[in-house]
Amino acid sequence: MLRGYLRELWHWWVDGWNRFWFSPADPATLGLLRALAGGMLLYTHAVWSLGLNDFFGPYSWVSPQAAHELYRGDVPWSWFWHISSPTLLWLLHTAVLVVMAMFALGLFSRVTAVLSWLCAVAYAHRVPGALFGLDQINAMLAMYLMLGPCGAAWSVDRWIARWRSGRPLPPAVPSTAANLAVRLIQVHMCVIYFFAGISKLQGQSWWAGTALWGAVANLEYQTLDLTWMCHTPWLVALLTQATVWWELFFCVLVWPRLLRPLVLAFAVPLHLGIAVGMGMVTFGLVMLIGCASFVPPWLVRRLLGGGPAVPPAGVESGAPRAGRAMRRRRGARG
Numbered sequence: 001m002l003r004g005y006l007r008e009l010w011h012w013w014v015d016g017w018n019r020f021w022f023s024p025a026d027p028a029t030l031g032l033l034r035a036l037a038g039g040m041l042l043y044t045h046a047v048w049s050l051g052l053n054d055f056f057g058p059y060s061w062v063s064p065q066a067a068h069e070l071y072r073g074d075v076p077w078s079w080f081w082h083i084s085s086p087t088l089l090w091l092l093h094t095a096v097l098v099v100m101a102m103f104a105l106g107l108f109s110r111v112t113a114v115l116s117w118l119c120a121v122a123y124a125h126r127v128p129g130a131l132f133g134l135d136q137i138n139a140m141l142a143m144y145l146m147l148g149p150c151g152a153a154w155s156v157d158r159w160i161a162r163w164r165s166g167r168p169l170p171p172a173v174p175s176t177a178a179n180l181a182v183r184l185i186q187v188h189m190c191v192i193y194f195f196a197g198i199s200k201l202q203g204q205s206w207w208a209g210t211a212l213w214g215a216v217a218n219l220e221y222q223t224l225d226l227t228w229m230c231h232t233p234w235l236v237a238l239l240t241q242a243t244v245w246w247e248l249f250f251c252v253l254v255w256p257r258l259l260r261p262l263v264l265a266f267a268v269p270l271h272l273g274i275a276v277g278m279g280m281v282t283f284g285l286v287m288l289i290g291c292a293s294f295v296p297p298w299l300v301r302r303l304l305g306g307g308p309a310v311p312p313a314g315v316e317s318g319a320p321r322a323g324r325a326m327r328r329r330r331g332a333r334g
Contacts, residue, residue, distance in 0.1 A: 020183065021179070021180060021183055022176050022179070022180070023176070023179055024173075024174035024175055024176050024178075024179060025174050025175070025176075025178045025179030025182065025297060026153075026171065026172065026174050026178065026297035026298070026301070027148065027149050027150070027152040027153045027172050027174075027175065027178035027297070028153045028154070028171075028172075028297035028298075028300040028301045028304075028305075029178075029182055029292075029293065029295055029296065029297045029300050030145070030148050030149065030150050030152070030153070030178050030181055030182055031106065031150060031151070031152060031153030031154040031155060031300075032153075032154060032292065032295075032300050032304070033141065033145060033150070033182070033185070033289065033292060033293060034103070034104070034106060034109065034113070034145050034150035034151065034154075034155070035104055035105075035106065035154055035155075036289045036292065037138070037141040037142065037145060037286075037289055038100060038101075038103040038104025038105070038106075038116065039104045040138060040282065040285065040286050040289060041100045041103070041104070041116055041120060041138055041142060042097065042100040042101050042103075042104050043282070044134060044135075044138060044282055045096060045097060045100060045119070045120070045123060046097055048093070048123065049093065049097075052089060052090065052093055053086055053089065055126075055127050055130065056080050056083075056089060056093075056123075056126055056127070057086055057089060058083075058084045058086075062127065062128075062129050064080075064081055067126065067127075067128060070128050070129070071128065076125040077121070077122070077125060078121075078122040078123075078125035078126045079092070079122050080122060080123075080125075080126040081126070096119045096123075099112050099115045099116060099119060100112075100116050100119065103115075103116040105155065105156045106150070106151040106154065106155020106156050106157050106158065107151075107155070107156040107157060108151075108157065109150050109151025109155055109157050110149075110151065113142070113145050113146035113150055113151075114146045116142050116146075117139065117142035117143050117145075117146050120135070120138050120139045120142050121139055123135075124136075124139060132283070133283055134280075134282050134283045134286055137192075137283075137286045137287065137289075137290060138286060140185075140188055140290075141185065141286075141289065141290065144181050144182075144184045144185045144188070145181060147177065147180065147181045147184070148175075148177045148178045148179075148180060148181025148182070149172070149175055149177055149178055150181070152172040152175075152178065153171075153172050154304065154305075158172070171301070182293050185290060185293040186254075186293050186294060188290075189250075189290045189291065189293065189294075190250060190251035190254065191251070192290075193246075193247045193248075193250040193251060194247070194248065194250070194251045196247045197244055197245075197246075197247030197248035197249075197250075198248070200243075200244050200247070201244070205240075206240060206244055209236065209237030209238075209240045209241055210236060210237070210240065211240050212229075212236050212239050212240040212243070213229065213230070213233075213236045213240075215277075215278060216229060216277055216278075217230075218278075221278040221279055221280070222277075222278070222279070223276065223277065223278065223279035224276050224277045226277055242266075243270065246263075246266055246270070250263060254294060260294060264291055264294055264295075267287070267288060267291045268288065271284040271285070271287045271288050271291075272284055272288075274287075
């Protein structure tokens with residue numbers, strides 16, 4: 001009896017693992033993430049144009065030699081270490097922006113996805129003093145997008161294929177690579193939120209319920225006057241505690257199908273509040289792009305391409321039934 005239970009437990013775990021990572025998936029969600037993340041990459045790197053020589057030139061505020069000292073000998077890769085000509089710097093920067101624009105549009109996406117990731121890493125490594133969460137999320141999304149067919153939906157590549165065929169194309173074929181890329185983003189987002197919550201527990205103000213006040217009253221970041229909240233300390237405490245608990249348990253509550261919309265709905269005011277209230281618009285938006293990885297492909301097609309209004313059988317609600325059916329077949333065999 002014990003051996004049979006352990007065998008059943010093992011098969012249940014393996015079936016769930018394989019279904020989670022290796023089931024073919026519609027690349028609609030991956031295509032949406034490519035367009036959104038590619039647009040964010042293009043914008044955030046275009047902003048460097050306002051002070052390109054000041055940050056990346058041979059006589060920048062943090063010179064290559066000073067940056068090397070910041071890394072304490074373990075210098076990461078970046079082509080900016082080898083560029084000393086301002087003209088070459090601008091030519092390379094322009095080429096990077098073109099590549100990222102092509103990636104956002106989904107043109108030659110298999111190649112431009114890899115190049116966009118390399119570019120994001122090169123920029124981040126050159127300016128360690130200006131490295132923030134935005135740059136890390138940008139690089140993370142680009143890294144996982146290049147692993148899947150991110151140009152199979154909502155892309156110029158798709159439009160060109162349809163133009164060459166001379167007829168409307170059916171929806172892209174579901175693939176394991178599309179599912180794997182999205183799953184990696186989802187798991188990474190869970191890790192980010194969990195450790196963000198854990199780190200907050202090390203701060204006394206989060207335990208006291210006053211941390212949110214410290215954020216909204218900080219004049220360095222304040223773009224929207226929320227100091228009226230000093231008259232509602234209960235609201236400050238409620239929002240502070242809700243933020244911590246949401247981040248801690250995001251990795252658990254986001255997976256059940258019925259709870260997922262509620263968990264993702266909380267992310268919208270949380271990150272838009274960071275964007276509007278603290279002026280970190282790009283960071284707030286890029287976190288919402290990461291959360292969009294949990295939007296199922298059928299819903300993406302419904303919103304963007306007139307797809308079905310309900311999830312197809314076996315994709316969302318049908319997966320548990322499929323697992324039960326497999327177990328029943330094994331039980332019938334023996």
